[in-house]
Amino acid sequence: MCKILLTGGAGFIGSHTAVSLSANGYEVVILDNLVNSRADVIDNIEKITGVEIPFYIGDCRDEKLLEKIFTENEIDTVIHFAGLKAVGESCEKPLEYYGNNLDATISLLKMMLKHNVYKLVFSSSATVYDADNPSERVEGMRLGCTNPYGWTKYMCEQIIRDTCRANKQLRAISLRYFNPVGAHKSYLIGENPKGIPNNLVPYIQQVAIGQREYVHVYGDDYNTVDGTGVRDYIHVCDLADAHVAAAKYLAEHEGCMEINIGTGKGTSVLEMIHSFEKANNVKIPYRIEARRAGDVDSVYANTQKAYELLHWKAHLTIEDMCRDAYNWQCHLQKQ
Ligand code: NAD
């Protein structure tokens, strides 16, 4: 059976991917330093999959630990989720972000090459596209970022491309995620942001259960269907399946590439609020406020490359995302 190492596998996307991989017959090993997750996530992955998951608590920059993991396990492929991801915090602590995200990627690549592990899937982001591009982002478009977090993704993609160029055996896919939301239908795993959520859907979830009073809608004067910002929201379970497709692709094909992972459809802030109300029969109060600095009007994925190469496309709807996000939030509240 093919063994896959998930760095950052206790996190939001990593935990869902562990479940999808296991359902598709892969063995999973997880490394996570729990800086933004909790150890009981691993128990919950095990509950869902019915499989025991080897779990190493530690830092991806710790080459001794990586050495131990690659020696103890016959790893075939690595999916590299480990990273810090808060945009605002990255502006306050740029060195922490560059240090963590770049060094983790470099240490991992070094140890992969040392142990003859030649397949890598990397968690990149739609944030690497220059904001001035047309709304529908295509992989070849101009890149450019507005914050240190985004630059770490941009730089890691470059580090991976250069390492592939120098080591022809190495195969890599950087998946550029759009806006992952929702939770697994068991409601045992999901996103649990610390403090006040920055992202729209986690914020709506908390308003829905009365934990916050209303949603702050950042701007209604964008050039969009109703003036509010448009994004490409993707259910985290669809996103998890994209990793299974990427792992399968790497088993059969050489190369180094970047692939968008979204639904290809844009949804405005107000559309999302109203869909959430309808899917869950709840009221979501909101107030229109000033634009958030750094935001753009409309961003969604061109998904042709993902479909052509990975034979993957998203199936779950905005209604599925809203229902699962709400049920997960209700589950969290009961804990
Ligand atoms: P997350 O914070 O839930 O998961 C990341 C995990 O990595 C956490 O469990 C954290 O403890 C761990 N980690 C961080 N630094 C580490 C290190 N040095 N060593 C070991 N473990 C470390 O985030 P997520 O939403 O699951 O995102 C996963 C990846 O996808 C991240 O790289 C993120 O930047 C990227 N991404 C996320 C989004 C999103 O909206 N969630 C969008 C685009 C890209």
Ligand code: UD1
């Ligand atoms: C943000 C990050 C991006 C990151 C992505 C996924 C910024 C500038 N960008 O993108 O780098 O990759 O999250 O983690 O932070 N909105 C509200 N009220 C809120 C929150 C958001 O109206 O309380 C609006 C925003 O203006 C935007 C939309 O909702 O139009 C989505 O926002 P968000 O969920 O933060 O995602 P992104 O802006 O795409």
